[in-house]
Amino acid sequence: AQSVTQPDIHITVSEGASLELRCNYSYGATPYLFWYVQSPGQGLQLLLKYFSGDTLVQGIKGFEAEFKRSQSSFNLRKPSVHWSDAAEYFCAVVAYSGGGADGLTFGKGTHLIIQP
Amino acid sequence: DAGVTQSPTHLIKTRGQQVTLRCSPKSGHDTVSWYQQALGQGPQFIFQYYEEEERQRGNFPDRFSGHQFPNYSSELNVNALLLGDSALYLCASSYGTGGLETQYFGPGTRLLVL
Numbered sequence: 001a002q003s004v005t006q007p008d009i010h011i012t013v014s015e016g017a018s019l020e021l022r023c024n025y026s027y028g029a030t031p032y033l034f035w036y037v038q039s040p041g042q043g044l045q046l047l048l049k050y051f052s053g054d055t056l057v058q059g060i061k062g063f064e065a066e067f068k069r070s071q072s073s074f075n076l077r078k079p080s081v082h083w084s085d086a087a088e089y090f091c092a093v094v095a096y097s098g099g100g101a102d103g104l105t106f107g108k109g110t111h112l113i114i115q116p
Numbered sequence: 117d118a119g120v121t122q123s124p125t126h127l128i129k130t131r132g133q134q135v136t137l138r139c140s141p142k143s144g145h146d147t148v149s150w151y152q153q154a155l156g157q158g159p160q161f162i163f164q165y166y167e168e169e170e171r172q173r174g175n176f177p178d179r180f181s182g183h184q185f186p187n188y189s190s191e192l193n194v195n196a197l198l199l200g201d202s203a204l205y206l207c208a209s210s211y212g213t214g215g216l217e218t219q220y221f222g223p224g225t226r227l228l229v230l
Contacts, residue, residue: 043221090158103149103161
């Protein structure tokens with residue numbers, strides 16, 4: 001079965017500094033990978049997704065992620081964070097069974113804190 | 117264009133009761149998925165509805181059931197509530213079921229079971 005690991009429960013970054021959030025996945029075939037952000041009291045918003053092709057994916061709000069098959073990773077990056085980036089970030093994978101695409105399997109999330 | 121809407125926003129129930137949560141998908145979407153998000157955890161897939169049928173299901177007991185209506189809106193029903201069912205319940209909609217489609221999430225219904 002597929003799984004997603006986000007090793008960092010909390011990360012604190014100073015405003016204007018760069019950011020990298022880690023995500024490792026376990027899935028036998030080529031994974032379809034996603035990063036979502038959840039702000040307090042709000043639903044999840046898709047930042048970016050990877051299906052195939054270029055392993056560096058650009059998303060919204062200045063985020064990007066790089067798929068590395070050899071490391072089973074899909075880390076999220078941003079060159080300069082803003083206070084409004086403080087939120088919960090989730091990495092997710094969708095897998096396929098005999099009946100087609102399953103639902104998203106999420107990691108436990110990384111809570112991003114921005115220091116002024 | 118309204119996004120995914122869910123009702124109610126909050127709900128308090130007692131153990132053993134039954135609850136119904138509702139979801140209206142984003143305009144043009146035909147697929148609805150439900151997720152349970154316990155405090156401090158990532159969302160867990162409950163099931164997905166397409167063409168008024170449950171097409172995929174996660175690892176949840178059959179106390180959890182659902183329905184999709186001809187207008188694509190959906191309900192999640194939970195019977196015989198347990199304390200552990202306290203969570204944020206998220207609805208997501210998409211167009212199609214191939215797995216590549218972006219799922220758009222609603223704000224969720226927060227359920228507290230006492």
